[in-house]
Amino acid sequence: MPSDYRDFLELSYEELEELNLQAKEQRKKRVDPETIQEERVKWLTDTKGIKAVTVLFSDLEGRLHMLDYDKKFLLKSYDNLTFDGSSIRGFTAQRESDLRLALDWAAFYYAPADVFGSGKVLVFGEVIDKNGSHYVGDLRGVLKAFCKEQYEKNGYTLNAANEIEGFLFEGLDAERNFPLTGKFEYTNQGGYYHSLPGDPLREFIDLSAEVQRAMGFENEKDHPEVAPSQFEINYTYGDAVAAADQIQLYKLICRQVANQMGMTASFLPKPVVGVNGSGMHTNVSITNKAGKNLFWDPKGEEKISKMAWTFVDKILTHGNDICLLLNASVNAYRRLDPHFEAPNQIKASATDRGSMVRIPIGNEKSARVEVRSVGPDANPYAVLYTVFKTGLTGNVAKIKNLRQAERYLPDNIYTAIEDFKSAEWTTELLGEDVKARYAELKQASADRCPRLLGTVVKASEVQFHHEVYNQLLWGQF
Known part of the structure; x- marks a missing residue:
């Protein structure tokens, strides 16, 4: 149509x-949410040229997942939008x-x-049960x-900034075609910070960064990463829910821009x-109602507060328990390889990048804790909920020299599933019901893949990966 x-x-x-x-x-x-709702509804009503509202949920x-609602329909029915939950895995x-x-x-x-x-x-949606509860x-x-709850009870704002790495590969649907081709083709072999201004990787990064800026990400820096065709586009921190939303948008934007480039x-x-994997280093801090960074202490060890160190100790205590939530796929355990700067050691360090938790150099504004073991394919809402709830309300184990003890994250998903299922x-x-459902989903993927990872990425790791999943591929088992 013209x-x-x-x-x-x-x-x-x-x-x-x-x-x-x-x-x-x-x-x-x-x-106030009602004030924002009134503003958005009025804007949609008054603004010509809006045909649809895309609602996103995970x-x-x-x-x-995304579904488009016709604007006129949505304005009449936004308080009663139903969908078939049985079609959504989990x-x-x-x-x-x-x-x-x-x-x-x-x-919005x-x-x-x-x-x-x-x-x-x-606009992001919240899933509501039949009884009206979340x-x-x-x-x-x-x-x-x-x-x-943390804001109302303690005056805490939970802040996060995520460094999300990814790869740019030649061709459309490279992941879905992997079972046929058996390989991924690089678009660039330059490596860390190295890319000519007009090459495909640099063009992809530039275009993705432009879209992110337009969507209010407040970008900080972007660059090619260590591995060939690898990228990272950094943006400023936000409160935990907004940060998780931006992770979903970040990946959506990158996938769409890459798709438009073929x-x-x-x-x-x-x-x-044989090359570095991709991580999602998760930087977290907590501020009070006055805006003070509660993780900062100029006189503290590594210039972070006792509260921050207790937060770290709880993460380390539960490192194996929560590994499956932070590393959610069979393929994720290839990344936890110490030969490629991988954070597989359950310890904390200001300098050792093989540690699960790192304490970056900071000041009163930027003091934070960095959880380095997170994979970029993990559920971002699960990651931030797990990190913050564990760091704030978890336990501290009586382990000698907890912060430097010789303890390691699982090197395969089967061990991670066992640790997850056995952990109180x-x-x-998550509660017993959601925990069981999550474990079942992870087990289903694991059962379709070799128990031993070996030295070659197997087609099944990609074919049955939760981000690549579709009914056609899943049925080919």
């Missing part, structure tokens, strides 16, 4: 950035399939037309409730043996 007949909204990147930063500021200032494993059984989506109007994004389509805006399998809702952005932790702490984190 585009002359269409008149859908297309805003410049500068206009988009301004609108998204305004929305971000409202979220940071905790503006399943138990962290796959992002959600309800078929006999109890009806779930609802409530719109989190504060998590004005979207670039050349990436998401003209006349569209995005659905326990929606870990975004679980994280949001925990953050709210390539594939992959967030497999170790798609190629993971039951406290």
Whole structure:
């Protein structure tokens, strides 16, 4: 159909950035949700050229799901949006399939037309059970409730910034085609910080960064990473729920930009043996209502506070318990290889990058704790909920020299599943029902893959990976 007949909204990147930063500021200032809802509904009503609202939510494993609602329909029905939960892996059984989506109007994004389509805006949804309560399998809702509880009870704002690495590979659907080709093809072999201005990797990074800026990410730096065709695009911290939302958007943007270039952005932790894998280093801190960073202490060890060190000790205590939540796939355990700067040691260090937890150099504003063992394919809501709840309410083990003890994370998913299932702490984190469902999903993937990883990435690691999953591939077992 000729585009002359269409008149859908297309805003410049500068206009988009301004609108998204305004929305971000409202979220940071905790503006009353009803006030934000009224503003968004009025904007949608008054703004011509909006054809659809894309609602985003994530399943138990962290796959992002999207559905478009016609604007006119949504404005009439936003308080009663239903969907079939039995079609979402890890959600309800078929006999109890009806779930609802409530719109989190504060998590509203004005979207670039050349990436998401003209006349569209995005908003994150919260999954609601039949009885009207938050659905326990929606870990975004679980994280949001925990953050709210910590703010109301202790005055804490839970902050996070994630460094998400990925690979850019030649060709469309490189992951889905891996069982046929048996390999991934690099687009660039330059390595760390090295890329010519016009080569495909640099162009991909530039385009992705532009989209992120337009969506209010407040970028900091971007560059090629150590491995060939590997990238990292950094942006500023946010409160835990907003940070997790941005992880989902980051991966969505990268995949879409790569797709438009005829390539594939992959967030497999170790798609190629023999080069560095991809991580999602998770930097966290906590501020009080006055904005003071509670992890900072200029006189403390490594200039972080006793509160921060207790937080670290609890993460180390439960390192094996929570490993499956931070490293959620068969392929993730290839990355935990000490030969490639991998953080497989359950210890804390200011300098050793093989440690699960690192204490970066910081100041009053930037003092933080960095959990380095996280894979980029993990459910971001599960990651931040696990890290913060464990660090704040977990236990401290009576292990001699806990912070430097010779302890290691699992080197395969089978051990990680056993540790996860046997741990009392993971039951406290997720509840028995959600814990059992999550373990079952992980076991199903593991059972389709060799128990021993070996030295070659197997087709099944990719084919049955939760981010690559579709019914057609899963049925070929």
